[in-house]
Amino acid sequence: MYINRYLICRSALTTLLLCWLFSVGTVDAAASKADPYRPAGMAPIPADNTATPARVELGKMLFFDPRLSGSQWISCASCHNPALGWSDGLPTAIGAGMKKLPRATPTILNVAYNTIFMWDGRAASLEDQATGPIKAKAEMDQDMTILVERLNAIPGYGKAFEHAYPGEGITEKTIAKALASYERTIVSTNSPFDRWHAGNKKAVDDSTKRGFELFTGKAKCSVCHEGFNFTDNGFHNIGLKTLKDMAEDVGRFNQRKVKINHGAFKTPTLRDVALTAPYMHNGIYQTLEEVVDHYDRGGDVKDNLDPNMEPLNLTLQEKQDLVAFLKSLTSQPVLVTIPQLPR
Amino acid sequence: MFFRNLFGCLLFAIAANASAAEFKVDQKDKQFSVSHLKIKAGDTVNFVNGDPFFHNVFSLSDAKTFDLGSYPQGQGRAITFNNPGVVEVECAIHSQMKLVIEVTK
Secondary structure: OOOOOOOOOOOOHHHHHHHHHHHOOOOOHHHHHHOOOOOOOOOOOOHHHOOOHHHHHHHHHHHOOHHHOOOOOOOHHHHOEHHHOOEOOOOOOEOHHHOEOOOOOOOOOOHHHOOOEOOOOOEOOHHHHHOHHHHOOOOOOOOHHHHHHHHHOOHHHHHHHHHHOOOOOOOHHHHHHHHHHHHOOOOOOOOHHHHHHOOOOOOOOHHHHHHHHHHHOOOOHHHOOOOOOOOOOEEEOOOOOOOOOOOOOOEHHHOOOOHHHOOEEEOOOOOOHHHOOOEOOOOOEOOHHHHHHHHHHOOOOOOOOOOOOOOOOOOHHHHHHHHHHHHOOOOOOOOOOOOOOOO | OHHHHHHHHHHOOEEOOOOOEEEEEEEEOOEEOOOEEEEEOOOEEEEEEOOOOOEEEEEEEOOEEEEEEEEOOOOEEEEEOOOOEEEEEEEOOEOOOEEEEEEEO
C-alpha cells in the first residue's frame, strides 16, 4: 500500500477525471502564451483516443497491474510510484530480474504536456511510449502476444476493454491507448508558486520570490526549464560525470546522430521536483542543493557541453533562494486510489 | 501567419546569379519562420537565430545531410542544396522545430 503524502482511498474514478479536467483549468492558448507560467489548459488529446471515464479507469487498472510484465511481478507503478512523485526514489531504475538499469525513472507527472517522450526522445507520442517499457527486455520483459492472450483470458478485462473501446478488442494498440488515457490524468495541482503567481503575495516567502527572479535571470534555468511545465522538451548535455559503475550513455545521439546530441538528455519537468530525488538522468545527485551546485559550476564534463551552460557565480544565499523556489513547485497533495484488478 | 512568414522569407530571396538564390529562414520562439520551403537545386538557405539562446540546425535526410552546429542569437549559417529531393530540417536541441525543404531541379 502507498502510505505517504498521498492518501489511499477508493473513490469514483469519474470524480478523479472531473478533478483533472478542472485542475488543469480552461485557460486559452493565447493567455498561456502571454503568461508562460500560468497553468496551461488541457493537454492535446489524439482524435482517436478521446478521454472517457471508461478509458481512464481501464488504463489505471493496467497501470497498476503487475500481470503486464513477463514476470507478472512488475507493474508500471512499480517504478512510477505515486507515493514517490510518480518515480521510484532510486538513482536508476530496477528492471526485470532485479537488474539495475542505466537511467533514472522519470516522473510521469504532467507527461501529457510533453511533445516528445523518454530521456532520449525515442517515442513521439504518449501512446507510442506506453508499451515501450512493457516490451523492453531490460524493463518489464513482456511479449505482447502473450500479454494480449493473458488479458483476453481475464473476463473482467474483456468487459472493461469492450466498454472503453467498443469493437476494438484487446490489442497492443488498445492497451497503449488506455494507458495513455490514464497517464493524461496525472497532472500537477495548485502549488505555492502557482498561488503566488496568481496574485497571492503571501503564498511564498521572500526567498522563493528571489529564487524565481534568479531562475529566470542570472541563473538562466528558464532557458531550458521554460513555461508552466518547466521544460523546453529539448535535449541538452549538461556535463554530468559518469560514475565508475556506469557505462557511457550517449542519450539522444542514438536517435539523432548529430554531435551536439552526444550525451544529451531531455529536459525534465520541475513540477513536484522536491518529491523526485535522486536527480538527473543517471541519478547522480541526492539533493536539490547538489543540483544547483552542479549548474553553478557550469557542469563538470566539458567535452560536448550544451553551449547554454556556463559558470553562474551564485552566492550561497542565491543558491538557497533557487532551492526555495524549486520547492515551491510542489503540488497540493492529491488522492490516488488503487484499483481493484480484474480477475 | 504562414503567408506573412512565407512573404518575409521570399523577400530575402536574393538572386546570387541567374540560376541560384539565397533564402533566409529565421529561428524565433523555438520555431522556424516557415514550415515548408520550396527552392531550386543550387539555392542557398541562411538559418538565422533570433532567439536569446542557442539553436543547432541539422538534417539527416538522404537528399542532404548536414549539421550547422550550435550558434547564438544574431548569427546565421548558410547551406547550399545542390541536389533535388525532400530535406527534413530540425533543431537538434529543440525537437519540435521542424522544416521541410523541397528542392526541385
